[in-house]
Amino acid sequence: MSVRFAAVTLFGVWAAPVHLVGFILDFSLTGMPYRGEGMWTVDWLSGVLWLVGPLAAALSAVDAARFTRPGRVHLVVTAAGHQRPLVWAAMWCAVPLMGVHLVAVGVVLVLGGVTRPSAGWGPMMLALAVGLLVIVWCVALGSAIGRFLGPIVAGLAAGVVCVVLFLVIGDEGSGFSGRFALLETGAGSAPRIGYGYNLDYLGGQALVLAVTAGVLLLLGVRERSGRVLPTVGGALLALGVVAVVPAASAVLPGDRYVVDASPPDHCSGSMPRICTYVEHDRVRADLVAKIEVLSEAALDAGYPALVPDAVHERSRTYWPDNFDTRGFQIPTEVLEGQEMQWFEVAYGLVDPVHCDALRADIGPPDEFWGDLTALIFTWLDLASLPTGDRWFDPDHDRLLSPGETTEVIDRFARCELER
Amino acid sequence: MTVLSPGAIVAKDLVKKHGRRFQLGPLSLHLEPGVTCLVGANGAGKSTLFRVVAGIDRPSSGSLRLEGPGSQLLGYLPEELDLPRAATCEEFLHYVAWLHRVPRKDRDAAVTSVLEQTRLLDRRQSKIRELSKGMRQRLGIAHALVHNPPVVLLDEPSGGLDPRQRAVLRETIVGNAQNRVVLVSTHLVEDVRGLGGRVIVIRNGSLVFDGSVVELERCDVASAPGETPLERAVSGLIGESE
Numbered sequence: 087m088s089v090r091f092a093a094v095t096l097f098g099v100w101a102a103p104v105h106l107v108g109f110i111l112d113f114s115l116t117g118m119p120y121r122g123e124g125m126w127t128v129d130w131l132s133g134v135l136w137l138v139g140p141l142a143a144a145l146s147a148v149d150a151a152r153f154t155r156p157g158r159v160h161l162v163v164t165a166a167g168h169q170r171p172l173v174w175a176a177m178w179c180a181v182p183l184m185g186v187h188l189v190a191v192g193v194v195l196v197l198g199g200v201t202r203p204s205a206g207w208g209p210m211m212l213a214l215a216v217g218l219l220v221i222v223w224c225v226a227l228g229s230a231i232g233r234f235l236g237p238i239v240a241g242l243a244a245g246v247v248c249v250v251l252f253l254v255i256g257d258e259g260s261g262f263s264g265r266f267a268l269l270e271t272g273a274g275s276a277p278r279i280g281y282g283y284n285l286d287y288l289g290g291q292a293l294v295l296a297v298t299a300g301v302l303l304l305l306g307v308r309e310r311s312g313r314v315l316p317t318v319g320g321a322l323l324a325l326g327v328v329a330v331v332p333a334a335s336a337v338l339p340g341d342r343y344v345v346d347a348s349p350p351d352h353c354s355g356s357m358p359r360i361c362t363y364v365e366h367d368r369v370r371a372d373l374v375a376k377i378e379v380l381s382e383a384a385l386d387a388g389y390p391a392l393v394p395d396a397v398h399e400r401s402r403t404y405w406p407d408n409f410d411t412r413g414f415q416i417p418t419e420v421l422e423g424q425e426m427q428w429f430e431v432a433y434g435l436v437d438p439v440h441c442d443a444l445r446a447d448i449g450p451p452d453e454f455w456g457d458l459t460a461l462i463f464t465w466l467d468l469a470s471l472p473t474g475d476r477w478f479d480p481d482h483d484r485l486l487s488p489g490e491t492t493e494v495i496d497r498f499a500r501c502e503l504e505r
Numbered sequence: 506m507t508v509l510s511p512g513a514i515v516a517k518d519l520v521k522k523h524g525r526r527f528q529l530g531p532l533s534l535h536l537e538p539g540v541t542c543l544v545g546a547n548g549a550g551k552s553t554l555f556r557v558v559a560g561i562d563r564p565s566s567g568s569l570r571l572e573g574p575g576s577q578l579l580g581y582l583p584e585e586l587d588l589p590r591a592a593t594c595e596e597f598l599h600y601v602a603w604l605h606r607v608p609r610k611d612r613d614a615a616v617t618s619v620l621e622q623t624r625l626l627d628r629r630q631s632k633i634r635e636l637s638k639g640m641r642q643r644l645g646i647a648h649a650l651v652h653n654p655p656v657v658l659l660d661e662p663s664g665g666l667d668p669r670q671r672a673v674l675r676e677t678i679v680g681n682a683q684n685r686v687v688l689v690s691t692h693l694v695e696d697v698r699g700l701g702g703r704v705i706v707i708r709n710g711s712l713v714f715d716g717s718v719v720e721l722e723r724c725d726v727a728s729a730p731g732e733t734p735l736e737r738a739v740s741g742l743i744g745e746s747e
Contacts, residue, residue, distance in 0.1 A: 164559055164561065309556075309562075
């Protein structure tokens, strides 16, 4: 089937430009916070499959339906290997879509300077392959539905079925729901540093997607009394697909990610020593400069208790276990390209993240928040720095002396959050 | 185009049942190269026979065998062919050749040859939507011939064509029946005479005549409707439409 013939006779080909427009909108509207993070790039960009998957299923269904309508079906059922044109039509939808997806992910990985992804290239490529297989699966589903219905009904039915399946066997928890979901691609708006991919999950998912998509694509058709029906073998295999999907949920692991609580390893400086994850190198220079400004101001003003031995960037599963090393979380807004606020930097440097009480169901007492903001305002005042959109309110906020500062820091170090 | 070894359709006690309402056969036939017209009233079983021969429907009993060289034995033009209107004639025929597994290196020659045989060579690059109805029917015949099958089924190919288009179409069919079984379904007496060759008449699923046009004319029934002996013979044999 030639490119031109496919372009003028098939609708599925046109899903690829829509996929491309989706990516361009994503790139231009979101600030691309995932740049530099390989895992997050792969997972975030798979989010567009929730839109593209049903569209591809619908277009693929329309194409398949047009192959099996009266006046054309004879070419399918009388040709040797009668699924061949149907499979090719499906591939004319799936392959350009996969190409756009691969190129988009590749461009973002290059733009983000990803050279050493924490998840490893192998697992990341497996996760990417799962995304591509989800595309093939949606197209195969649409093609299978389209073979037995008229074009318009087939398109609508396939689109709706695909949306429903994304809701039922997609993942509402962006990979953290604890259950296996066949159409899960991990789309999520939070960084993935602190996790690695669960290869058993991804491998099982890839296998089930590939096998079931293959069965759907090769679903045989026959015509009886003017009606297009599945072949007996094809119908049995399609029922097998319906059975395999829930069975896979029972057998395969429920967690798409495994915890990787590695500390950051891109370190520099000595007072304090600042370590960040290599994935965030693009925002590191500004962070280091701001921490150094704050540290010098505190030491010059006689507030050495404020300055820790080290500052470590936190991940979703790693944070320092003592207050000599402060845990700093880079805000998502900063990853989106906004300038890091001084208030946020100071907050990150005095937040006692090593204390389990901060992660308990019941939050810390009000006194803790008063002490925390007092430390932040004191530090910003020492350095004559702006407080951003958090104004100092003399009725509620206070500035601390060197002694009071030391006392609060010592209490925070012991995780005594109440006075 | 390579010269064909002769093809054949061999049916023995062929029966196709549609529930309790209709039964085609039992039919025993041996169709050899040349044009054979299949004539019958609406509902007589012409399309059922075509679908069984085309392999779309399975016979209920009996046997059917297509003979000829190669694996792609059959070319089939259904009564209503749905052509991709945005494609050119060449693109569509390339696609059909690909579908029938004509080797890539032979496809250009096969398409050129079949366009020539159906007098559409000068329309090679024309979009299908730009073709007249007669040209589209000839393209339909081309699509049934592009893989050079030894057996060709043409279901009502002249339906809806004007007299001149029908004449051109008949010439095209006759010109492509060398060493090839061409079974043409029609209820136009003009086609029966113009295509010549063998005529098979079926009525209510049963074979009621199998012979030449000359032999068919001898079945003239004076009381049957029609202006010529052939018309009266055909209308007498096929009976009322179902």
